[in-house]
Structure formats: structure tokens, C-alpha cells
Amino acid sequence: MSWLRNLLRKPQLDLEMDAELRFHIEKQTEENLRRGMTPQEARRIALLELGGVEQIKEQVREARPGFFLDTLGQDIRYGARMLRKNPSFTLVAVLTLALGIGANTAIFSVVNAVVFAPLPLHDSSRIVAAYGRTPQNRRTWISYADYQEWKKQTQTLEAMAASVGQSINLTGREEPLRLIGTFVGADFFRMAGVPPLQGRGLNPGEDEPGAALAAVVSERAWRQNFSEDPQLVGKSLTLNNESYTVVGIVPENYQRVFGADVYLPFHKWPNFTTDRKQSIVWPLARLKPGVTLSQAQAEADIFFAQFAKQFPETNADRQISLMSYHANLAEGMMPALFLLTAAVALVLLVACGNVANLLLVRAAARQKELATRVALGAGRARLVRQMLTETVLLWLAGGVLGLLVGYWGTPALMQLAPSELPTGNEPVTDLRVLGFTLGVSLATGLRFGLVPALRFSRPDVNEALKESARTSSGGVARSRLRSGLVVTQIALALMLAVGAGLMMRSFWRALAVEPGFEARNVLTMEYRLPRNKYPEGSQQTEFHQRVVERVRALPGVVSACTIRALPLSQNAGRNFMNFVVVGQPEPQPGAEPRALANFPDNFFFETFRIPLLRGRTFTSQDHAQAPPVVVINEAMMRRYWPQGDPLGHAIRVAPPGTGPVVSTIIGVVGDIKNTGPEEPEVLQFYAPQAQFPFIFNTLAVRTVGDPMSMARDVRAAVWSVDREQPVWSVRTLETLLGRSTGFRRFVTPLLAGYSALALLLAAIGISGVVAYAVTQRTHEIGVRVALGAQQADVLRLVMRQGMNLAAVGIAAGILAALGTTRLLAKLLFGVTPADVVSYSAAAALLAAVALIACYIPARRATRVDPIVALRYE
Secondary structure, X not given: OHHHHHHHOHHHHHHHHHHHHHHHHHHHHHHHHHOOOOHHHHHHHHHHHHOOHHHHHHHHHHHXXXXXXXXXHHHHHHHHHHHHHOHHHHHHHHHHHHHHHHHHHHHHHHHHHHHHOOOOOOOHHHEEEEEEEOOOOOEEXXXXXXXXXXXHHOOOEEXXXXXXXXXXXXXXXXXXXXXXXXXXXXOHHHHHOOOOOEEOOOOOOOOOOXXXXXXXXXXXXXXXXXXXXXXXXXXXXXXXXXXXXXEEEEOHHHHHHHOOOEEEEHHHOOOOOOOOOOEEEOOEEEEOOOOOHHHHHHHHHHHHHXXXXXXXXXXXXXXXXXXXXXXXXXXXXXXXXXXXXXXXXXXXXXXXXXXXXXXXXXXXXXXXXXXXXXXXXXXXXXXHHHHHHHHHHHHHHHHHHHHHHHHHHHHHHHHHOOOOXXXXXXXXXXXXXXXXXXXXXXXXXXXXXXXXXXXXXOOOHHHHOOHHHHHOOOHHHHXXXXXXXXXXXXXXXXXXXXXXXXXXXXXXXXXXXXXXXXXXXXXXXXXXXXXXXXXXXHHHHHHHHHHHHHHHOOOOXXXXXEEOOOOOOOOOOOOEEEEEEOOOOOOOOOOOOEEEEEOEOOXXXXXXXXXEEXXXXXXOOOOOOOOOEEEEEHHHHHHHXXXXXXXXXXXXXXXXXXXXXXXXEXXXXXXXXXXXXXXXXXXXXXXXXXXXXXXEEEEEEEEOOOHHHHHHHHHHHHHHHOOOOOOEEEEEHHHHHHHOOHHHHHHHHHHHHHHHHHHHHHXXXXXXXXXXXXXXXXXXXXXXXXXXXXXXXXXXXXXHHHHHHHHHHHHHHHHHHHHHHHHHHHHOOOOOOOOHHHHHHHHHHHHHHHHHHHHHXXXXXXXXXXXXXXXXX
């Protein structure tokens, strides 16, 4: 109440204080008159005893509650007037800050959506994902039997559901359609915590074999694929060649987080098995209220230790790991976000250094004003607060504009992203982003505004009030401070340029890697046969062969093939198998070597133009009844037959669902990159599709011209074999090759852009310091010119100062970069963190920028008129 009264009734309180002081003076004057003084002397002595009316008023005001807010309002108004009186200074400073703060806001909007914003599910922090873990710390799934036992016994999990994603064929309409499917346990929808939009989820028991077939459709699929049919719930859909009843429609949140168009019972997954040897389940679960992740992990460890004792043949080495489902989704983007966040932080520091230098120059020009304030009684704290208020106003203005820059820049940033954000959240300017921008503005404003405020809050009153003080440079210490800020800016800009250079070199190295096959003019598409329509391996093989025959007969087709895992696709690089080289010492159980397995048809090596180094590839003789054969890659030959010939030797493997198979090596082909150019050397073997048939396949077609122009004809060729067989992921192999460097395509241009911005800001900073130095040394330059100095001498004199700063900054930046770029080691490819080319290029670029930045004010210095300069003071 006192604060409010003092703020709202200030004029009345001042009148009351005046009346009280007059009353006190009059009483004291009367007392002095009684002592025999004259009226003039009595009043003078009364005033002297009081100590000064205005001083008393100020002391009373300072003692009132709310005085700080009152003076703060005065400081804000005065600061706003000062910024308005210097529009060029204000504009440059605000724009500089807006660029730095805006870049940080845009990145934080993405970080907020990926890391901080909760998943669009009810109480999503309680949702966890579970992985099996091998002794080599590789992630796996768990068996259905282990999942069932764990689900029955758990006391820490409120709901647990099996889940696995796989495409689903929708038929019974004009054209077959592929839907993104997820096969789930009945508790999946209770685990998600978001009720259906219409109908219901799966009931208990509907995820067990023998139950009526029920399906749940996503809201997006309902709108896009079913035209928002209001009667869809209760209708039948033909999915994977079976009739399902739609029992519910789940809201958009499910699609954004889980990415599925339709949810089917887990037992209808084509690879479903209750065999404890097979790991087929990825469990998702919801913690009970009050239960922590560590408690659930401890309980799971106990269960899997019991399973290892009960079932030593299958579970001896199996362990379990739980992690937040949110963290599981976000972990793939964390390296990119970490790198970009560090980069924009450096940009902001460079921008703040620029503005701090401007503030130092401006404060030096205001020394006479500050000295006058001190002479009139202002304390150091009052001056610091006044200057800090002006600075914070400047930074807040930059923050507001930076918020707009970030708001406009975020969509552009997302366009560079290789895919949608994994957490299903869209970057938005919410309260957290607003708070971040405000916090950054206040924190940097106070931090960088404190330097000039403290530096100039103790002016030399006598010196500053002299007429010559208007050209004072602010002293050697202040000049060093300005130079130090510029050196810091250059060092930070060099660190960012080195980081960008390393990432660009890595990107170029990745692009230069030969994938081992010819990607040009190859069209690819995927399909999955319904197992209940093609239950036998011979039927699946026949379908694949007929499709290839029809496609190879099309005009414009050079060659065509099918392969289970298309190189560079999401399916590539996953199917590693243990193997044993027959005739060589048997490895210890659990220590078997692993090789990547793939299953192409007879035309794969021809279509992909993978070189044959020895022996032969597959032919029609390698059918299902023929002896098992394999083709190995060159890396496997180098490892196990470095001096000999592998042809005729054999390896033993155990593909899922079969017993051990001994296959004879019939050929050696060149190594290829299955997952991208950065893939390390892997051992790989190929087995013929006819001997290992499967329902999923990828069709690859080499064409004469543009591959996409053949897409319609190739799709029609597939439908000529089976009119109800959808195909999807129609794209070129070159597109996949480009996407394989998606992380670098996203990060590299952003780093280059931020580096260019930092270089620009550093150039502005060094140019400003040199220009200010020229202004301060105008008299000296005039004397030099009058004594015979040539333009080249003046140019060299001025540029030396700026280039000395640049040299110190470059040296400091190189040392700092050598220490920090080690953090990038895991993100680099083909270059080391101490890559000489990247450091040399960054240093040369920064030196060139500094040279140009110094030349502009130095050139202006050469035009100083000595007569004018000698009259300067």
C-alpha cells in the first residue's frame, strides 16, 4: 500500500512535504527571533540548521517505498529519449542485435519443439520405450514370450503394448493403396493416453489369435484416404487381403507421434511368432503415477535376470533398457541441434561485442555529460543504473525485432531439414520461446552493458569538463577494451568459420565417395505381398520373377531387378547375421563374426553395375532346390582369404526362421555403400532370392532416359501381374544417394550462413574501431601530412592498427578452435578436427575480410586536410 500510495499520490505527497518543511523552518525562525536575532539572520540560521531544503527532499524521497520504480521510470524515459536522439546509432545496434538474437530464436524454436515441448499425448513424460540389449551393447527387440511374461508381472507399468511398424495394402477399391501401418497390442491406446476421436481402440483380447479382426484408422488417413466418411466406423476394409472392421478413429496426435495411418492387432503382423528365439516386439509402456524410470528399469532387470535363468538357451545374454519415449524420438536430431545451437551462440556473442564497442564509443563521447552529473552530486551507482537502463532498452528492442526475425526464419530453417521433426511438434513461438528471447536479451544486455557502464561511471571531472575533452579518446585502458572486444569478435568468427569449413570439407568428402554402384537413371519402388495370398515361397518367387520379366520388356528399360533391402533406403544396413567360415577355427559362442546379408535376384549386379571380381553371380540354376550359394564382397575376401581364392569355400549362416545353412561361395563382387557414403567397411554376402524368398521386395529399373518418366509404365507392369498389389516409395536411386547425406545437407549451409554473418559482424566491428581511431587521431594525421607524409604512409599507419588486431584475433581464434573442434570429431568425415586446409582457408578469409574492413576508414584518413586537422582542436 505504501508503494502504491507513493507512486500514485506523488504530487500530493510533495505538497505535504513542502508544507512540513515550511512549518519546520518557520518554527525554527521564531525560536531564533526569541534569541534576539534579526528576521533575516533568524531565517538564514534556520535554513543552515536544516541542511538544505532540496537535499532534505531528496533524502525523504529516497527513503520512500517505491522510490526505485519512480527513478527507474525516469531512467527509462531518459534512455528512450537518448536512443531517439541518435537514430543512426540505435538503428545499427538494434539491427545487429536482431540478427544475433533472431538466429538464436529460430534455432531455439526447433530445440523447443524437439527437446522441451512435451509430446502431444496425455502426460507424455510417463511414456517409455524398451529395447533389448546384447553383450556388445547393440539394440534389439525382445521376444513375444518375454514381452507377455513381463507384462503379466510388472508392478511399475500402468500399460504396456507391443508395436511394430510395417506397410499395409489397402485393396477393394479402384486402385490399390499402401498405408503406413502399425501392429499393436490392445493396451496401445491406453498407453498413449489420448481417447479416440470416434469409436474405440482395440479391446482386450482383440490382439490375440482367433479374435475378430478390428482396425483403428488415424484422423489424417480418414480425411485423406476415406474422404472423411462419417460412417467409416463399423465398415469393413480389405487390408493385407483380409477383411477388418473399423472400430475407431484416433486423433491427429497419434499420426504426429507414431506416424501410422492404420493400427492392426499385433498377431496379424506377417512376421509374428511366439518362438522365444525370435526378437519381434518393441514394447512401449506408460509408467504408473509416481514411479520413476530408474524404478521401472530396476524391476525390468530383475525380470530379465529371471528369464536368463529359466531359459538359458535363448535368454542367457539378453538384457533390457528403458528410456523416455520422447528422448528416444529426439536423440537422432541432437547432434545437429547441438552444433547449430553452438554456432548461433557464437554469432550472438559477435553481435553483442559489436554493440558493446558502439556503447564504449558512445559513452566516451558522453564523458562531459557524465562528469556534469557527478559534479551535481550523482553517485556511481546512479550513473551505472542510468547507462544500464539505456543498454537494456537497446537490447530489448533488438530482442523484439529478433523475435520477428526468428518467427520468419523458422519456416525457412525447417525447409532445409531432411524430414519432419521426430517428436510430432511444430516449431511455434510459444511462451517458452518468448521467455527465451526475453531472457537472452536481458542477460546479454546486462552483461555487455555493464562493461561500458562500469568503465565510464568514474569520470575525471576536472579533465572531462575542459573544452578539449570533447576529443578525448577515453584513455589507453578504454582503447584497449575496445580493441579487446574486436579481437574477441574476430576469434569467435574464426572459430565459427573453422567449424563451417570442417563441415563443408566433410560434406564434399562424402559426396566424393563412390557408392560402388551406378546410381544414375535408376527408378526404384517397394511393395509387400500379403502373406495370406502368397503363403508359399515359390509363389512369392514367381511373383517377383514375373514382375521383372514384364518390366524388362518395357521400351526404354535397360535392365530391371528385385532386391530385398535396397541400398541407401531405410531397409538397408539392418540385416546382419552371424556366420562361420567352414574349414577355419570355430569361434567361441557369442563371438561369431557378423556380416550384412542381402537377397537379390539374378539381375541385381547387372542392373546396379556392381563389378564382378571373381567367379560368377546368380543364374536361373540357383533355384530353391539347388545347393545353397552366396556371393561375397571384396572386404570379406580380404579378411578371410587375403592370399587365396574364396571360390568353392563355404560359410555357415542361420537366417531367421530356418536352421543353419551351409552356402558355397561362387563369386566376389566390389564393396558398396549400403547406408551412405560414411558407412565404414562392412563384410557382406548376397544369397539368391529364389533360395530365401520373402514377401517384401524392392523393384529397381535402369532406364535410358529420365527414370521418373517411366514410373507410370512400371507401376502398370506390376499391376498386370496382380491388379491389387500397391507399390510405394517411387523415387530414383540418385534421390536416395542425395538423402544419404541429409544431416550434412541440413547442417552445412546453415553453418556457412552463420559463419558469413559472423564474418560480416566482425568486419563491421573492426571497421568501426579503426574509423573511431582515425577520428581520434585526426590531429596527429594532419601533423604527419603537414610534415610530408604521403598517402601510402597514412594508409599503412592506419591499416597497421586494424590488421594488428586482426592478427591477434586470428591467432587466438586458431588456438580456441583447436580446443573446441575436437567436440566435432564424431560429426566429421574424411577430415580431422585439426584439418590444415580448413584452418588456413578460414584464417585467409578472415584476414581478407579484415583487410577490406580496415581499408575503408584508412582510405578516408588519407584524405584529411592538414589545415583543417591542425585547427581540429
